[in-house]
Amino acid sequence: MNKKDLDLIAQAIFDKKGFNIFVLDVRELTTITDYFIIAEGNVDRHVRAIGEEIIEEMEKVGHEALRVEGRDFADWMVIDFGDVFVHLFTPGVREKYRLELLWQEGKIVDVAIDISKKNVG
DSSP, X not given: OOHHHHHHHHHHHHHTTOEEEEEEEOTTTOSSOSEEEEEEOSSHXXXXXXXXXXXXXXXXXXXXXXXXXXXXXXXXEEEEOSSEEEEEEOHHXXXXXXXXXXXXXXXXXXXXXXXXXXXOO
């Protein structure tokens, strides 16, 4: 995936009113993936809706999710696109696991989000 794909995922999160979007380049830290995208939804249903939006938008550009965890109990949903893992949390669960601290040696990636777009969700 490229920067445009990271932007697309971040935009999908924003469009569904997800918040606290954080993107980390972890290529120098692990071989399991290149990027983590971490964000929040208000409640489990919101997290699930954000996740489904991401999957749908990525399929439109030819990227299938390899694995999705947490659809049933979506206080933490993980979408594996191979070189990008998307972690979606409810706020309390995100605070509990604090992935940003675990991977703090990763490089923060700036993503472009068009905030003038009307939120669809």
